[in-house]
Every structure is written in C-alpha cells, then in structure tokens.
Amino acid sequence: VGAALPVDVLTYEEKTVSAILRVISSGLVRLWSALTLLGFYQNRRCAFRVLQTSPFLLALAGNSRDLVL
C-alpha cells in the first residue's frame, strides 16, 4: 500500500505508540485493510488499531470519546 498509494506519517508518538496517517480519500479502505491484515513486522507479531478517522485533520484534535470525568 505504501508504494502504490502515498501515505504520510504526519506524527508518531513513541510513548503511546500511536501515529497520525494521511492518505487520499479514495485510498482509505485499502490503507485500513492493509493495516488490519498486517500481523507481523520483522518477524514480530503486531496489530494496528484505528482509533479515529476523519476527512478533517482538525477533527482529530478533539475527540469527545476521550473525555474522561
């Protein structure tokens, strides 16, 4: 996917092992599918969990589902 479909790694935070990826809208399903199916990296088991998606980068700055009271 990364070769056929340009994907930007906009941010990566080592502490939470989380990143923000950017892809063209028509590539969303292929990128999400590729992440879902990626179970190994360099012989180590791994899994990707998509926490939030949006066509607007600004929307990722605020997620009410993270509001803990």
Place this chain on the structure above:
Amino acid sequence: MSVPSLKRIRQVPRHLLVCEKGHARHPRSRHAAHVWDHAYNCRVSFLIPECGLLPEVLKSTIADFGEYYLVRNLSVHELVSHEFIDAFVKKGSCYALTYNTKIDQDNTAALLPNAITIDLTDSSFHPDSKKHNRVLWALKDKKPLEFDILLAWYHTGAEESTVMSYFSKHQIQALKPKITFSTIRDLQCPVLDSNELEGKPEESCSTEELFEWLGAVWNQVSLDNKSSSFLSTYCCPQPNTVVEKAFLCTITGFIIPEKITQLLEQLCCYFGEPKLAYWLTLTVHGFADSPVSWRESEHGFHKGGENLYNFVIFRNLDYWLQMAVGSYDDCPP
C-alpha cells in the same frame, strides 16, 4: 473481483465543509446565531499569532466559563418532570447530554434549551394533560431509561445555581472545564486575505488550506517537511510567514454556547487595540455522540462523529466561518 466491488473500495464516505464570510459588526451577521445553534461542545480552542501573553479580559472570560455537572444514573423521565421544568427549564437555558454513550451503539438522550421535540415549555404540557401523562408513561414505564448525564444551566438571575441541591439524592459532581495554555515559537502561518476565500496564487491561502494547517498545528504535525520527504509530504501552505510566537488555549468539558459567544465577542475586541496579528482563530468541537449538530439537525457517527466549526477573525473584523460535518449529518445551516 468484479468492477462494482472495485468501485466500492474507492468510495469515499460523504463529508461536508462549508464556509461563509461576514463581518462581525454587520447588523445581519449570523456568526453569533451559528454559535447559539450548536448546543453540545466538548472542546473550544483559540490561536492568536504574535501573542505571548493573554490579555486580562480574555483570561477572566475563560475563568468565567462556569461549572457543569455530571449526574449518575439519572432517569430520563426526571428531565421532563414539572419540578425540573419549573426549577431550570423555565428559568434559564438548560442543556443535558448523556455521558459515555456511543450514538452508533447505545441509546442517547439530550435536552436542548428550546426543547422542541418534546416541548417542555408548551402550555399544553401541564401536569394533568394527556400529552404529559403519555410522555411520562413512555419514559417511566414503557421504556425506562437511565443514564449518566452531563448537565449545564445558564441563567441570568442573581440566585445561586441550585442544580447540586436539586439532584442531591443522586450522585452528582460539579466540574470545571479543563484549561491549558501554551506558546509556540517560530510558527509558520499562512498569509490570508479575508476577501479571497479561495486564495490567490502567490498572495494568499484558501480556506481549505487554512483549515488543514490548523489541524496540523493542533495535532503538532511538523510544518517543516519537504515535499520530497519519505515520511510526510505535508508542509505549511504558501504563501506563509513566520511569526515569533503564537498563543494557544484549549478548554475542554461540557461547554455551552452562551460562554462561547462571550469568548468570541472578547476575541473580536482583541483587535480593538493595534495588534501585530492579522487574524486569529477560534475552533469548537462538538460531541461526537450528540444526537444533533446544529439546531435539531440529526447528527450521526459513521466512521467519525465530527461536527466542528472554526472562526477566523481578521483585524478588520471580517470573519470566515467554516463548519464541518461527517457522513450521517445534514448540511450545516
């Protein structure tokens, strides 16, 4: 694989970004109306370029955001009881929204100050009326629903808020919005012209470029990438200028439109004295699990529950207002 299936892979979930331009002091400006119509807000943030220290009047406006409440295990029928209506609905603006319910999975309830769907202020909704009894039966006996509920009450009267004492038999917490301040140094900011929403090559950036840039700033995305970078090709739109410092403030909680309106007005007054900044921004995120976005427009959660808006206020008090919604939302007004 058949061609129709391949087409579906490339289909893009529908989303909308609308933009309007106006002047904050024009008598027919609708900027305040858009704020009033968006009832449930979980995050308010503003960015002021060329500002290192927040003026006192803005600090006190933020400090005055007031309290909101979290009431645990509250039955929905209590929000339509006459005691509640008389104590709060008729005496001010009352907002309520279920907490920790996902609109794509769970039941959700909300109370708007104008309470249209079941109009609590309707004269025919009195204790002995058929309508009142039917509603109470539905919510109490037919489908008793209990939620943890976020509540906020705005009133202009001199009396103290009685929310805590009214719900004293429930588990209730009074909460203050969380406020954070920060400063960014040497920030690349797009050059904007309030008259050019689509931007002008070599002269100004468009509203979409500004919207994406704001997302980059608030998500701490690097703006220094080169377009040939392997990791990320995102860079600040051109033309841009580097500002020495920018002030950022974020307020999170259950924030009502009355407070946002006051903040917006003070941000407009920021340009009452000469300032280096050409513009500033105010961004408001709605609750992803709110049942409505603007007014009573139904809001949903497809792959995201975005319903947010952003003001760009210019030095001359022209403004841009951008409103963004996702797949299961009507077009903003």
